Each structure stands twice: as structure tokens, then as C-alpha cells.
Amino acid sequence: MILIYTAYSRGYSLSYIVKEMPMSSSPQHKMTNSRVVLKFGGTSVADLDRIANVAEFVKLEADAGYGVVVVVSAMAGETNRLVDLVHRAIGTGISVDSNLREYDAVVSSGEQVTSGLLALTLQRQGYRARSWQGWQIPLKTSDGHGRARIASIPDDVVGAAVDSGEIAIVAGFQGITEEGRISTLGRGGSDTTAVALAAALGAERCDIYTDIDGVYTTDPRISSNARRLERISYEEMLEMASLGAKVLQTRSVELAMAHNVNLRVLSSFADPKEARNGALQPCTVICSEDEIVEQHIVSGVTHSDSEAKISLMTVPDEPGRAARIFTELAAADINVDMIVQSAAKTAKAANISFSLDEADVARAQELLATLKQDIGYTDVVADRNVSKVSVIGVGMKSHAGVAATMFQTLAERSINILNISTSEIRISVLIHSEYTELAVRALHQAYGLQEMAETS
Amino acid sequence: MILIYTAYSRGYSLSYIVKEMPMSSSPQHKMTNSRVVLKFGGTSVADLDRIANVAEFVKLEADAGYGVVVVVSAMAGETNRLVDLVHRAIGTGISVDSNLREYDAVVSSGEQVTSGLLALTLQRQGYRARSWQGWQIPLKTSDGHGRARIASIPDDVVGAAVDSGEIAIVAGFQGITEEGRISTLGRGGSDTTAVALAAALGAERCDIYTDIDGVYTTDPRISSNARRLERISYEEMLEMASLGAKVLQTRSVELAMAHNVNLRVLSSFADPKEARNGALQPCTVICSEDEIVEQHIVSGVTHSDSEAKISLMTVPDEPGRAARIFTELAAADINVDMIVQSAAKTAKAANISFSLDEADVARAQELLATLKQDIGYTDVVADRNVSKVSVIGVGMKSHAGVAATMFQTLAERSINILNISTSEIRISVLIHSEYTELAVRALHQAYGLQEMAETS
Secondary structure, three states, X not given: OEEOOOOOOOOOOOOOOOOOOOHHHOOHHHHOOOEEEEEEOHHHHOOHHHHHHHHHHHXXXXXXXXXXXXXXXXXXXXXXXXXXXXXHHHOOOOOHHHHHHHHHHHHOHHHHHHHHHHHHHHHHOOOOXXXXXXXXXXXXXXXXXXXXXXXXXXXXXXXXXXXXXXXXXXXXXXEEOOOOOEEEOOOOHHHHHHHHHHHHOOOOEEEEEEOOXXXXXXXXXXXXXXXXXXXXXXHHHHHHHHOOOOOOOHXXXXXXXXXXXXXXXXXXXOOHHHHHOOXXXXXXXXXXXXXXXXXXXXXXXXXXEEEEEEXXXXXXXXXXXXXXXXXXXXXXXXXXXXXXXXXXXXXXXXXXXXXXXXXXXXXXXXXXXXXXXXXXXXXXXXXXEEEEEEEEOHHHHOOOOHHXXXXXXXXXXXXXXXXEEEEOOEEEEEEEHXXXXXXXXXXXXXXXXXXXXXHO | OEEOOOOOOOOOOOOOOOXXXXXXXXXXXXXXXXXXXXEEOHHHHOOHHHHHHHHHHHHHHHXXXXXXXXXXXXXXXXXXXXXXXXXXXXOOOXXXXXXXXXXXXXXXXXXXXXXXXXXXXXXXXXXXXXXXXXXXXOOEEOOOOOOOOEEEEOOHHHHHHHHOOOEEEEEOOEEEOOOOOEEEOOOOHHHHHHHHHHXXXXXOEEEEEEOOOOOEOOOOOOOOOOOEOOEEEHHHHHHHHHOOOOOOOHHHHHHHHHHOOOEEEEEOOOOHHHHHOOOOOOEEEEEOHHHOOOOOOOOEEEEEEEEEEEEEEEEEOOOOHHHHHHHHHHHOOOOEEEEEEEEOOOOOEEEEEEEEEHHHHHHHHHHHHHOHHHHOOOEEEEEEEEEEEEEEOHHXXXXXXXXXXXXXXXXXXXOOOOEEXXXXXXXXXXXXXXXXXXXXXXXXXXXXXXXXXXXX
């Protein structure tokens, strides 16, 4: 049994408080065969034809002698259908939050169906396979229904099954609470199931099959120059995942980093016959920084359109006012990202603006309205028409001038920067949404990402 | 914990080997509040509007102070959709039998969804409710996947929950095997879940809500004179269920009889507002024979069209030949119903014919082909164009002439009787399918079922 602790990351400032029992402490791992974990997302198992294609990739690993664990999502569209049923059962105006236990019971059924269907598909072809629901493993989670955190995964039962040559098909996204109720891990949670299993079982690698063949330098729909990265560090991938690259759930990358899981992103839409014939499948390897020989200063440009900006006008410039605002917002579980304070027209007053998730705007406005008297601002203005564009790269740590290049590139296109935030390996700016595509393309070009990808 | 043993009934000769711990041995039952079990079938929970209607019936019982257990089926059509996915995953020409564990994992998800949705619907209206999957209770079954038998149900956890005022919404049709895998109880299994829970929890009654308001003297689609029975004995209901009346799963009636569960069949399509206003809802009560004051000789006429007849021509008339045939068929799990042996044209030979389920004809023919040499018959003829018509009534035990009336009625309509079988409370005949409706109407008339129902 390996215990997995991960900190809940609030907003985009990710912090990892991860304790782990080192893999090598369990002698079983050394004695057993090599194991791999393969994860297939919703579009990869969208129908029975796609599931048959998935079976080909699974058989490839089984035939190579690996102990194979497969993690599956619900068939594409199924989770949305179930979520819709839940919302209609609850009715309008009532939050799903108070009923998350039942939400989880309903929504987790999608993965259950896929796991059975893939097991049947493999059995038909003469392979030993069985489905595992979260509660059968048991994959224990916190009781934070709807976005539970994995608490522990025993490595004995599933491990023994795969070592015996039986393919384990695990229903992703779900677990069981201490109380014995079904829990789910939030959207994209199957990625986390896969990585956690890979960590618990000491898997040689964890392959995330999706509908694209890796992680790109930027969104290919925006820039035709976007190029697949051969390798990216966990840290960079974390920032990418948090900042709009949808390829992996943020938490799964946190876990992979904490447990040093060898992670790959590749496409299930590739031809498994070619892979069987020895063709190398394109992919992106996500690994620790020191495994990347040729380090690039900037690895990618991301954008997120689900941003908004709220400005409080003419806040009296007295100590404690700003602190009060952000304390109350934090207490209400509203994540604030970039904060700017600027002089107001009135003397001894400031305008305070901050960016936040678009989905939280209404709640933030309600909260701020109740504080108007206390804070003493004159007006509150919300702007949903903003985007966040970020450049990410571990090379920033040691290279100066990355920010300067960014600001200059945007200035040359007359793109106004509303807010700025940075981390050690990231610079993000808030801009008006209409400039998003222009900014992404210009930055991609400015950092030479096209050439880098071509030669890497 | 109550252990529930039921014999597997082979064919239509039902035998009950039922042991039970008497309800009164558990003092808890006396101390707790009165409990009721309500079961709602697929058409009763077909969509969210129907589920909202179900909630009204549930609230009625909760408001009356009962501890309420609700058993739900999958939303109408959902089980078929899932079964179809399984069959397509397995592919053609391969039996689902070898993959029944995964069949169960997939198909049981339908009830899981309904249980969550009904719990949410009740929570929305301020009622405490929670879903229970089979494995959470845990409702333990045999490992006969796809048609598992209930082995035991603990009465403590669910019992305590409903006594505390929380409505328990149980996913019907499913349980968990000793091995920890999901099992299902066969078509109509939710009826059995409901009755077993009623027995285990010592419920005051078990109400089976369906799309008709009770058990009828015959199929209302065939005879407009069909009338709802106010009461019917377990024994009669068992025969009715086995013989084509689809209102209850046979096994659920066996269980109700064994544990003396007070069973009612009523319609969820009735208006719950009227029931709330005190209107008596039409229903059929299924109870022990001695609770039925005015006993009728014949209670109902049923028909089953899924019958077939196989004839073996010119079987040498030597001891052991017939025994060999039926031993082999039984070993292959093919249920044989009515057997007729008649003189063949050849001397010292007989023609042997028997009726069986239409679905078993192909298997039976294959088996008989392998025995041709051994048995020495000249020819085998299968006729799928036959129906079984039965009259049922506990009054037959003490009244002569029931069979005579049947044969005379059919003879008057020139309906040829192919085979006959009887039990203490039933007479069945095999006839050509084209006469089914005529026979049912004529018999319904001949036994005065129309008048009986009107005055009962």
C-alpha cells in the first residue's frame, strides 16, 4: 500500500506538499514483472470501434510481456449526458454542491460501462482481462465528493492480477470514501487515476492516450506553426496544464512529479498496426528537468479565455483595505490571480483590480456588494472580455530577458497589458480577448518555438 | 442478517426449498418503526418527469411515518441499450455466457443512475435520501453471474438508515458475489431485490409499482373482459408469473411466499395527489391462500407464445430410450415441459414429442442430432408455431370438473390440444398459435372470470 498525499493547489500558484513511501521500500516491485499503465480518454473510447482500436494498443503491451493496467474514461459524451440528468433532477437555482454524493453515484457509472466493454473486447480475442471499479481496488479518496483527492491505493490485488497475466481494466475518475460512498476526482480525473496507479504499482511508464499525439508549443488551432515537444519537464507541464493546455489534468502532473512517474502523451488515433510493426509512435515524454538534455528557454505559449477582471474603484488608501478584500474572497473559495493597484483620480484613494476565473465573477460581485460599506469603494466593474496569455519554460530560471521579449513583442503589436503575474518558470499577462490569437502567434514566433521544435 | 435460500426452479415444475430465520427471532424488528419497501420498474422511472412522480409516492409513505426503502430499476430502454453494447462488444457467434462478469458490470450501471437521480429528486424537496448500490448494502449473491441468486442481506445498515428517517434508494437487480464482483439477478430481478429487502427488514408490506394497476384474470390486450383481481394467492401468482403474466419475476413471488411478505401490485401511473387525499389506489394483493376469504375455483387464464414443440419420430419402443433423451436434455440445461408418447406407424416404435422454450430449440436440435444413432429415431421435427394456454386456481384442489370444462370449451371451438400438463392448481395445454386469442377469450368466459371479478 502506498499512501499518496497531494496538496490541493489553490489557483495557479501551485505548491506541492507531497510525502511518499519510496517505491524501492516495497521489495515486491523488484520481484515482479515490469508493469505499464495505459490511460484512454473519452474520445479514445467513444464507440465500440474506437474501443476495438484501444484493445490493439493494449494487446501490444500484453504481447510484449508487460503486466498491463488500463484506465478508461467514460465514452465521449456520456459524462455530459449524466451530468445533465443530475442537473435536471436537482432543478434550476439549486447548487449541485449539496448533493455531490449522488452526483458521484450517477456520473461514475460512465466509466463502469467502458471498463466492462473493453474487458469483453479483450476477452473475445482470447486475452484474460477484467474490469475494476474504484471501490473494488479499493482506490480510497477524501470525502470531497465531485473533486475528491486520492488517499491511498493498495498495490497488492491489482498488482497480483496483472503479474498473473490478467489485464486490469480500471474505471477511471472514481474511488471510494472512508464512508463507503462512490467519489469522483473531478474533470480529467482519469489522468490522475492512471498516474496514481502507476505510482502505486511501480509501473515502468504511464502512457496517456488521447486525441492528439503529444504536448504542443502552443494551441495548434491558433498557430499552424505549433510543434509537438519531444520532452517537457513536470514543472513546465504543470504550468501548461494550469494555464489552458487541456491535455492533462493538473493534479495528475503533480502526482507524476511527486512520484517520478515516467509519463508519455500519445494518440490513440494512430494506427496500432504500425506500432506493432515497430514504428516509433510520436509522443511527448514528461519527465524531470535533469532528464532533458537540451533545455530550451521557453517551451510553450498558452492561453486561457475563461478569465475575467474585476476592478474596485476609489478604494480609500488606508492599511488593511486590500487585505480585507482578498481575505474575504479567499474565504469564499474564490481564487484571485493577478492583482494591480493604481492611483485613483481622487486623492488618498486607489483603484484595485484583480483577475479571476470567469465562473466565479457572479459570486465575487455578490460578495463585494456586501462589503461596499466596509471597504468604502465607489464602484465595482467586471470585465469578462479578457484572456490570459503565458509563456512557460524552465530555462527562464537562468536566462534573463524573457520578460522583456514578451513585453516588447506585445508592444510592437499595440497589445495593451492589463495585468501581469509571474512564477519562476512562467510569465502571464492579461490582455483584451480580441488580441489573444495575435499575441499567441507573435510570442510563438518571438521565442523561436517553431524552429526549436523542428530541430529538437 | 437474514439468510435467504431459494431453490432454483427448473422449468415450470416449481419446487421451493426455503429455509428462513423467522422474522420474530430478531428483536430489533419489534423495536423499530414500521418499514415499507416500494419498487418502481423501468417504465415508472423512464425519465425525470416519471421519477418526479415516483418521488410523490415515496413522500406519501415517508410523511406517514414509515421507514421507506425504495428499489428502482434502470430507466426504460437503458438495460436494453447496455445489453446491446455488450453483445456488440462480444461480437457475433460468441455466447455472452463466458463473459457474464463483465456483462453484469456494464448492465448494473443502469440502476445505479436511477438510484442517484431519485435520491437527488427527493433531496431537492427537502427529504433525506441516499442511494445504495448492491455492493454497499451489501446484498450478497451466488456467483451465477447474469442470473445470480440472493444469498444474504444484512438488515442493520439500511435498516438503521431508514429508521433514522433517511429514505433508502436501492439500485435493484444487482448484488455482489463472494469474490467481490458485481452480479445481476436476471430480467425482472428488481422485484426480487424488493421482496428480499422486505423480508430482511421485516417490512410491513412490499409494494410493486408498475405500469398496470394489478394482476388481471387474463391479458387485457387479448380479452377486454379481463378484470383486475383484488387478491391472489402466492401459489396462483407463481403459476401466473411462470406462465406468461409478466407483472412479477417468478423468483420474487417464491421469496414472498417463503417469507410471507405482504405483496401488492399497483400502478405508478396513478395520480399521487389522489392517493394523498386518501383515495384508495386500485391494486392486487398477493397473500397466502388462507387470507383469501372468497376463494374462486379459477383465478386466471394465461398464455405464453415463446413455446415450441419437438417431435422425435419412430423411436424404438425399448426401455431406457425415452429416459436417455430427457436425461441428456436436462444435462444440457434444457427445460422440457409437456411430454407425449404416441404409437408410431411402425410396429414396436413410438413417436415422442415434448414442448420447450422457443429459445432452446436450436440447442436441443443440435443435441438430438448427436444422439440419433444411440436413440435410433428416424426423424426430428420442430414446431415453433405453438402456444401454451393455462388456467390457474387454488380452487382446483377441491373442485372437480375444471379440466373437463377446459377440454370441452376448446373442443367446441375445434381447437386441437397437442399436449397437456397439470399441477395441483393449474392445467396447461399446448395448441397451435393461431388459436391462442380465441382459446384465452373462450376460457375466460367459460370459467366466469368476468363476473367474478366484477363482484369480488
